Amino acid sequence: MAIEDIYGILSNYAPAKLDSGYGLRMWQGYIGKIATYGLKNAVEVGEVEPQWTVADYKLRGIRYPLLTWSDLTKFQETSLMYGRHAAEGDVSGRLAERVAWANIHSWLSHSGFAEFENEDYQEGHIFAHSEDNILKVKRSPNLVLLEKQGKAYEVIKEIDGLFVFRSGDERYVVVNETKVNEIPGGIDNLASNLFDPLRTIYGDAHYIYLVYSSMEVIYSGGSSFEKRKESDNKIRPDAARVYETLLKEGVGTMFFGFREPRNPIGSVRDSVLDCIDLMNHDIGIETHATVFKGKIIVWPPNDTGEPLAVFQKTDDAWKSMPIKKRKS
Numbered sequence: 001m002a003i004e005d006i007y008g009i010l011s012n013y014a015p016a017k018l019d020s021g022y023g024l025r026m027w028q029g030y031i032g033k034i035a036t037y038g039l040k041n042a043v044e045v046g047e048v049e050p051q052w053t054v055a056d057y058k059l060r061g062i063r064y065p066l067l068t069w070s071d072l073t074k075f076q077e078t079s080l081m082y083g084r085h086a087a088e089g090d091v092s093g094r095l096a097e098r099v100a101w102a103n104i105h106s107w108l109s110h111s112g113f114a115e116f117e118n119e120d121y122q123e124g125h126i127f128a129h130s131e132d133n134i135l136k137v138k139r140s141p142n143l144v145l146l147e148k149q150g151k152a153y154e155v156i157k158e159i160d161g162l163f164v165f166r167s168g169d170e171r172y173v174v175v176n177e178t179k180v181n182e183i184p185g186g187i188d189n190l191a192s193n194l195f196d197p198l199r200t201i202y203g204d205a206h207y208i209y210l211v212y213s214s215m216e217v218i219y220s221g222g223s224s225f226e227k228r229k230e231s232d233n234k235i236r237p238d239a240a241r242v243y244e245t246l247l248k249e250g251v252g253t254m255f256f257g258f259r260e261p262r263n264p265i266g267s268v269r270d271s272v273l274d275c276i277d278l279m280n281h282d283i284g285i286e287t288h289a290t291v292f293k294g295k296i297i298v299w300p301p302n303d304t305g306e307p308l309a310v311f312q313k314t315d316d317a318w319k320s321m322p323i324k325k326r327k328s
């Protein structure tokens with residue numbers, strides 16, 4: 001199948017063959033502005049709406065929500081159960097995914113050729129489906145792909161972001177994979193567990209796998225403009241392998257590199273972690289907790305007396321519960 005048949009109007013973004021390896025002719029990447037809104041004040045107030053925005057990303061005059069109060073409570077859940085380091089990874093990943101999604105959405109919105117089919121990213125929304133497969137919004141902008149197995153549908157793949165649009169009479173399905181410091185693995189099975197099921201939903205379309213990662217892991221020349229220019233924007237072997245493997249399956253690959261300076265994203269991450277520390281400090285988590293399935297009990301240092309706090313999981317969220325006093 002010819003490159004133009006796979007990529008369609010996105011053919012200029014396909015890696016070009018060099019004497020040795022492949023190089024990129026075009027790519028997109030904008031630098032937006034991240035802002036936070038009274039994170040610590042929200043923690044001190046304690047009673048805010050779950051979808052209250054605590055950080056957003058302004059790009060081309062549009063504000064894209066990055067983090068909500070609901071996200072903060074989920075990060076706190078992670079820190080309670082698995083420690084601060086695990087929460088740090090969650091925060092970094094969430095910020096990277098949403099910055100990448102905002103950049104891709106902004107690019108397509110201003111392209112002049114893309115007409116989106118579906119932009120409903122409400123949690124739980126059925127994005128699209130066929131008889132055997134369902135695309136469902138998990139936590140905006142993430143989706144899950146389910147497949148019918150027996151009488152039930154089972155999750156077979158989680159998707160960082162999905163853009164379905166039309167240009168003229170042709171449909172495009174762009175799957176975004178965000179990796180901060182690596183090229184995605186598991187490529188050999190990607191056709192069978194992702195693109196084949198998507199074809200049952202969207203049928204005849206142009207399928208594109210858009211990898212959003214750091215420029216260091218995409219380009220042989222890394223983030224240096226001069227080094228990239230000298231090497232004709234050559235991509236690293238791992239990136240080339242992704243392109244070659246999916247091309248055999250009729251799927252195009254595009255590579256976008258993060259141009260966001262590390263400091264703004266890192267600064268927001270650190271502010272969020274500070275707030276989680278404050279939330280945990282308020283319940284005395286510097287002591288220790290007993291974790292059950294669906295319940296967390298926080299105890300004082302000597303493990304005697306009344307619990308300091310009790311959290312019960314309901315509807316995918318942790319809620320503070322009344323503490324039952326021991327009978328004297």
